[in-house]
Amino acid sequence: MTSFIPPVTVLTPIVIRILGCNPGAMTLQGTNTYLLGSGRKRILFDTGQGVPEYFNNLKSVLSSENVTLEHIIISHWHIDHIGGIKSIMNSSFSANCKVWKYARSDCSELDYVNDVLINKLQNNQEFFTEGATLKVIHTPGHSTDHIILTLKEENAVFSGDCILGEGTSIFEDLHEYLNSLHKIQDLKAKIIYPGHGPINVEETVKRYIQHRLEREKNILVVIDSFPVDKEWTVDELVEILYKETPRELHKAAGWNVSRHLHKLLKDDKVTLTNDKWKIRSNL
Template structure:
């Protein structure tokens, strides 16, 4: 575990779906040590992401889901680092295929363990925001990377194609709120939160719906 660290790079671009386009800022997370690392979500700006990676070996790009704002830097990262393995849950391939012209190197399956810098990331399949949405648990550090499944203040958006509000709430209740309350939630957009901060609000989410 010595030397393992989590770094954040905020990138800017657009998100497009269902005929609409919005300006967004994304959180890109880098997990590793001084020699190797993994990137969680290749959003918008490959140059900024690769600058943060530096001369370390980039082993994986792990895609929490297939919306274009989370994968639109994949091609440029692959071009710069041809040995990188880009992984995404198979249920989001219909989103991936709209953005990236070639298949991913592999899937992200529920329970899959991805070693990184002497620790491991465990895949939690959390559908709802999209069918293949996943979170990545770094249990040794008390951290979960939630993509767009859980934010500070509630679930990710479900008003677009391939999304479903009851499904995302079930995913959060069953897969995330069962984690220790002190677990830090590193989100795909915006500020961090904790499991303990969000857990009391489940009924409010259900009452609010979408």
Template sequence: MVSTAALVAGVLGGACALATAAYVAPSVQRHRSHRGVSSIPLSEYLSFEARVRWQSLLLWLSGVSKELEVLPDADTLTPNVIRILGQNPSRMTLRGTNTYLVGGGAKRILIDASDGNAAYMKHLMQVCELARVQEITDVLLTHGHYDHMGGILRVKEKFPNVRVWKYLPPNGGDRTLRVSNAECELLGIKHLEDGTEFPVSTGANGSDTPTMSTAPFVLRAVYTPGHYNDHMCFFLDDTATKSERALFSGDCILGAGSCVFDSLKELMTSLKLLQKHAPRVIYPGHGPVVTDAQAKIHEYISHREQRENQVLEVLRKASDALSTVEIVNCIYKKLPFALQLAARKAVDKHLLKLRLENRVVVQTHATWFQAPTYRIAA
């Protein structure tokens, strides 16, 4: 007689098999039928797509704040910049990832690609049709998180000749990448050097293939680690006046709230670098357009300095060493669970910076059952 446990296991196994088949079969068919992705090894294609879908599900489950400003699905910000919302709202992505179609002719450049969900691709293709865009020549990725680069397969399927660019840290960098350099190469992603410039077509004079000497605008890549060690920002420069009109900030600067960062020291250096470039407007990776760029950058720098001072003040007032969770509970009040995790990570990065500067020391080191505690250095 079959036991209940065996029966349940059989049902679950069958359900998993059906779900896997339902996912794999269409993906294999897309891989075979689209020239833009058929050169990617099938195993890498399926693995990348599965990870993107899983990460997107986790973000979706976190929910989204109703207090955030509602953004349109697509919005023409200037004659040469159209924002297409990524349709992937969550606590971490706000109303969704902002992607930007840059240029004014039949050939344009796309900055970031969301996670490639069906709703996003529908809006992207509708915008291309309405704007008479025949080809996306290049996708410039601000960094390798799935909510920004996950859509590259779908874009490649629609535009087989598109080139995809991302900064690939030498030897993978000093921290683990979400998508390794080796994987990026398998996916057909090209290495984006700091300072690389892309001529931007405006469609004027019937030219859709401008050169660096004839293009009225240029997109210039600027390496800005901090959010992560593969992060790039892009400046849209007016080649006639050499003035930097706009900054596409990725996740270095958001339109609402503060960014998550992997290295506070690198983030502060990047923010000060962007401050020196003096952009007029910021098109962020998430949230609304920032019309006063200098004020926002100053706000970000001041916010991090203020948060650092708060961490130090909490430790000074404490009668004993404190853990990260205890510090977070003193600084932040009534945060949703999903944001508590982000706050803990942020405080951990502050503590790391302060330790490197010998301003804070570890009192007790982490064990299996206890988190590390910190105190002010003597």
């Protein structure tokens, strides 16, 4: 059961969370977006999916705080984080606002998304607004363009989809994802503001790393418990590894198992032939 998250929450004097109003199996209670700073001009981290209710809540917060947006920073390209850009940028409270996102390495991106000019983020780029000092850190793995933000004043991290408030995240490249988790762990943040779900603490990063390594071990144990020449499809492994997980989440689980297997392939622990996996006989 997921925790209840109000549509709008003043978390600290410099952090207001506005929920994306797009709950679902993959988005939990919805996408968390964050209004940062304490002055008349502030920074928005992520824009939700484009749900009208979210836009109305954001507009209400900006009006009650009597503030406008100076920058919008996007954690990564997924629609539930970038979908609200056009509505926000067409509003009166975003005049002269700049939108920023890290460039994807897996495709040729346009400079415009939904007719909105996108400025390209750089690793270690810093943003300053009254009350908040932010630093961009490139953390690929969940997606090639994924970034997190650090907030100096609170020793906090806005983790996007690298770390969720509940459950675990999916990823495109497990090797890069684990490296990114270690980057976050090295920051020793006191607070983690996730892309979905409730606030977390630094200990969650260690749990995420342990979970991925334990899942890798479980995959090898399952494969090794059958004859060495047994070949496996991803779906067959998911049926065993995720038998206690609701079936509507098996597709996402299958993606993660596949990423684990590709890492194990690089580690020379399994082989792949015609979409079927087999443990190396010399292990």
